[in-house]
Amino acid sequence: MRLGLLLSWPTVSLLVLVTIPFILLLRISIAPHDQSGMWSPGVTLRAYGTLAEPELLGALLDSVELALAVAALSLGLGFPLTYLITRMRRRIQVVWLIFLLTTLSLSDVLIAFSWQVMLSKRIGLSKIFVALGLMDEAASLTPSSGAVIACLVYLVLPFTVLTLFPVLSRLNNDLIEAARTLGASPVRAFVTVVVPLTKRPAVIAFVMAMVLTVGAYVPPLVLGRPQHWPMAVLIGSAALAGHDLPRASAMSIFLLAATLLLALLTARVARGRVRP
Amino acid sequence: MTKAIGKFLFLTVLAVFMAAPLVIVAGVSFNGTPRMNFPPQNVSLAWYAAFFSDPAWMSAFSLSVIVASLASLAAVSIAFPIAYATWKYRSRMALLLESIARISFLLPSIVLSIVFLVFWSWLGHVGRIEDTILSHAVVFVTLPLTTIGLGFRSVDLALVEAARTMGAREGDVLRTIVRPIVLPYVVSGLVFVFILSLNEYIIAYMVAGFEVETLPIKVFNNLRMGFQPTMCVGAVLFMLLGVFAFSAVALIGDLPKLLGGGRI
Numbered sequence: 172m173r174l175g176l177l178l179s180w181p182t183v184s185l186l187v188l189v190t191i192p193f194i195l196l197l198r199i200s201i202a203p204h205d206q207s208g209m210w211s212p213g214v215t216l217r218a219y220g221t222l223a224e225p226e227l228l229g230a231l232l233d234s235v236e237l238a239l240a241v242a243a244l245s246l247g248l249g250f251p252l253t254y255l256i257t258r259m260r261r262r263i264q265v266v267w268l269i270f271l272l273t274t275l276s277l278s279d280v281l282i283a284f285s286w287q288v289m290l291s292k293r294i295g296l297s298k299i300f301v302a303l304g305l306m307d308e309a310a311s312l313t314p315s316s317g318a319v320i321a322c323l324v325y326l327v328l329p330f331t332v333l334t335l336f337p338v339l340s341r342l343n344n345d346l347i348e349a350a351r352t353l354g355a356s357p358v359r360a361f362v363t364v365v366v367p368l369t370k371r372p373a374v375i376a377f378v379m380a381m382v383l384t385v386g387a388y389v390p391p392l393v394l395g396r397p398q399h400w401p402m403a404v405l406i407g408s409a410a411l412a413g414h415d416l417p418r419a420s421a422m423s424i425f426l427l428a429a430t431l432l433l434a435l436l437t438a439r440v441a442r443g444r445v446r447p
Numbered sequence: 448m449t450k451a452i453g454k455f456l457f458l459t460v461l462a463v464f465m466a467a468p469l470v471i472v473a474g475v476s477f478n479g480t481p482r483m484n485f486p487p488q489n490v491s492l493a494w495y496a497a498f499f500s501d502p503a504w505m506s507a508f509s510l511s512v513i514v515a516s517l518a519s520l521a522a523v524s525i526a527f528p529i530a531y532a533t534w535k536y537r538s539r540m541a542l543l544l545e546s547i548a549r550i551s552f553l554l555p556s557i558v559l560s561i562v563f564l565v566f567w568s569w570l571g572h573v574g575r576i577e578d579t580i581l582s583h584a585v586v587f588v589t590l591p592l593t594t595i596g597l598g599f600r601s602v603d604l605a606l607v608e609a610a611r612t613m614g615a616r617e618g619d620v621l622r623t624i625v626r627p628i629v630l631p632y633v634v635s636g637l638v639f640v641f642i643l644s645l646n647e648y649i650i651a652y653m654v655a656g657f658e659v660e661t662l663p664i665k666v667f668n669n670l671r672m673g674f675q676p677t678m679c680v681g682a683v684l685f686m687l688l689g690v691f692a693f694s695a696v697a698l699i700g701d702l703p704k705l706l707g708g709g710r711i
Contacts, residue, residue: 174536178544181525185547188585192566199565209568252461255454257708265702269693274465276689277472278646278663281682284670285468288475325468337707379553386555388649389667403557410561410653420565423558430555 200420210417218421227405227422231429234385234401237316238433241323242380246373248324249331250339256332257340271329279326283393286322287313290394318394323387327380334376338369374441378434385430402426469686476679498680507665508681511645514579514661519591519640521584523633526591534599545592552589559586560653567654574658579651583644590643591636597707598632599625631700638692645685 200218202210221227256267277285290312312318342365350360388403395401402422410419479489498504529548532541551559563582567573602625610620648663656664662685666678696702 174532174538174540177528177532178538178540181529181544181548182540184521184525185544185585188566188581189547189551192562195565195569196562199569248461251457255458261703265697268702268706269690269697270462271465272642272693273686273689274469276642276646276685276692277468277682278648278666278685280648280663280667280670281472281646281678282468284666285471288471289467325465328465333706336703340703340708382553382555386557386559388557388560393670403555406557406561407649410564416561416565416568419561423561426555427558 196420196423199417200424202417204415204417207414218415218417221418222421222425227402227425230400230402230405231426233399234403234426235429235433237319237323237391237401238381238384238430240320241327241384242377244320244324245327245331245380246377249328249376250335250369250373252328253332253335253339254342257336257342271332274325275329279387279389282326283322283390286318286325286390286394290318313394314396316395316399319391322390322394323384326387326390327383330379330383331376334379335369335372338372342368370441374438378437381433381437382430385426402429472679472682473686475676476683478676494676494680498677501677504665504677504681507660507662508684510576510659511661511663514576514583514651514659515641515644517580518583518587518644519637521580522588522640523591523595523637525584525588526595526636527633530592530595530599533596534602548585548588548592551586556586556647556649560650563650564653574655576655576659578654579659579661582650582654583647584640586647586650587640587643590639591633593707594632594636594639594705595629597705598629601632601704602628631696631705634699635696635705638696642689642692645688 199210201214201216203213203215203217205211256264259267292311346364346368347360350364351357355363385401386403388407391399391401392404392407395404403426406419406422406426409415409422413419474487476494477490477492478487479491479493525548529541529544532538533545554562559582563578564573567575567578567582572578606624607620610624615623646663648667651659651661652664652667660668662681666681669675669678693702696705
C-alpha cells in the first residue's frame with residue numbers, strides 16, 4: 172500500500188505526459204488537416220499518402236546517412252577518448268569530465284552558430300588550411316555536409332563518453348595484460364578481450380548517437396545545404412511554416428519507425444559479429 | 448615513446464576541437480565592434496553592459512533559469528520514487544514506470560517536439576511556461592533515474608545489515624546511511640536536467656516559443672535577423688553556470704563515481 176502511494180505521482184505524471192501524448196500523435200496523424208493549423212475530427216490517410224514523395228524519401232536517406240556517419244565518428248573518437256580518460260590520474264580525469272560536461276551547457280543553437288563562424292571565409296579554419304597549403308584560397312566551408320557532421324559529432328561526443336565511462340573505468344587492465352603475455356597482438360587482445368566486454372555499452376552509445384542526430388533540427392538547418400536537409404528540418408517546417416500538424420505527425424511516425432529499424436539493425440549486426 | 452606522443456596528440460586535437468566553439472563564442476562577446484570578429488578587436492565589455500541593461504535579454508535569461516530549475520525539480524520528483532521503489536521493494540510496477548520514463552530520451556527530439564505540440568494544443572493550453580517545464584521534465588527524466596539508481600545501488604547492503612543488527616530502525620537507516628550516500632547522486636541528476644533544459648531549443652520553441660522566449664529561442668530568432676554580439680554574452684553566462692554547477696558536483700561528491708565509474 173505504501174508502495175502504491177509512493178509511485179502514485181510518477182504513475183500519473185508519466186501516464187499523462189508520455190502515454191497520452193503518444194496516443195494523440197497516432198490519432199492526429201490520421202486526422203484531416205484544418206486551416207487553423209490544428210486538425211479536425213474524422214479519419215483520413217492523406218498525411219501518410221504524402222510520405223511517398225521523392226523529396227521526403229531523399230530526406231529520409233539523408234537522415235540515415237548523417238546518423239550513420241555521426242554515430243561511427245562519435246564512437247570511433249569517443250571510445251579511445253573515454254579509455255584514455257579512465258586511465259588518467261584522478262585530478263586530470265575530473266578536469267576532463269568537467270570540461271566535457273561544460274560543452275553540454277551551450278545550446279545547439281550556439282554550437283551551430285560558432286561552427287558557422289569557424290568555417291566562415293573571413294575568420295576561421297579555411298585561413299589555417301591556406302597557411303598549411305591544403306587550400307589555395309580562403310573560402311567559406313558552409314553550407315556543407317562536412318560542417319553538419321562536425322557540429323553533430325561535437326554535440327554527441329559528451330554523451331558518448333558518458334555512456335562508455337562506467338564500463339571502461341571498470342575494465343580490468345590485467346585481462347589485457349594476460350592476453351598480451353599469452354602472445355596476442357595488441358589488435359587481437361583488443362578484439363578478443365576489450366570488444367566482448369564493452370560491446371553492449373558501445374552499441375547503446377552508437378544507437379544514442381543516431382537518435383540524437385536524427386532528431387537534431389538546428390545544426391542541419393544552419394549548416395547544411397537546403398537540398399540535403401534531413402527529415403528533422405522538414406518535420407519542423409511542416410509544423411511551423413506549413414501549419415500542418417497531421418502531416419508533421421505522420422512524418423514523425425515515419426522517422427520514428429526508420430530510427431527504430433536502424434537501431435534494431437545495429438543491434439543485429441553487433442550480435443552477429445565478433446566471435447573469437 | 449611514439450605511443451605516448453600519439454596519445455598526447457590525440458588528446459590535444461580533441462581538446463582543441465571541443466574547446467573551439469567555447470573559445471569563439473567567448474571571444475566574440477568581448478568584441479568592441481558589432482561584428483563577429485575573432486580574435487576580438489578593441490576588447491570591451493560593451494556587450495555585457497548592453498545585455499544586462501536590455502530587459503528583453505534579461506527576461507529571456509531569467510525565464511530560462513526558471514524553466515530549468517523547475518524542470519529539474521519536477522524530473523527528480525518523478526525519478527526519485529521510481530528509483531527508490533526499484534531498490535527497496537524490487538517493485539515490478541517501478542520497473543515498468545522506469546521503462547516508460549526512459550522511452551522519451553530514446554526518441555529523436557524533433558519527434559518529441561511534435562508530440563508535445565500536439566498534446567498541449569489538444570489540451571488548448573499552448574504557450575504557457577508550464578508546457579515548457581513539464582515537457583522538459585519528462586524528456587530528461589532518464590538522467591536522474593540513471594544517477595539516483597546508481598546511487599541506491601552503491602549503498603553497501605552489509606552496512607544496512609550492520610545498522611539493523613545494532614538496533615537501528617528503518618528511519619534511522621535511511622537517515623544515517625542511505626541519505627548521505629544517495630544525496631550527491633540526486634544533486635548530479637538535478638544538475639544534468641538543469642543544464643540540458645537551459646539549452647534545449649526545439650521542444651521549447653514548439654510548445655511555447657512565441658510566448659515563453661527562453662534564451663536559446665531568443666538567440667535563434669536574433670540569428671535570423673542578423674548578428675549581434677549580445678547573444679554571445681548569454682552563452683558565456685551559461686558556460687560559467689555549467690562550469691560552476693559541475694565543479695560544485697565534483698566538490699560535494701566523487702565525480703567519476705557519480706558518473707558510474709570506479710573499479711568494483
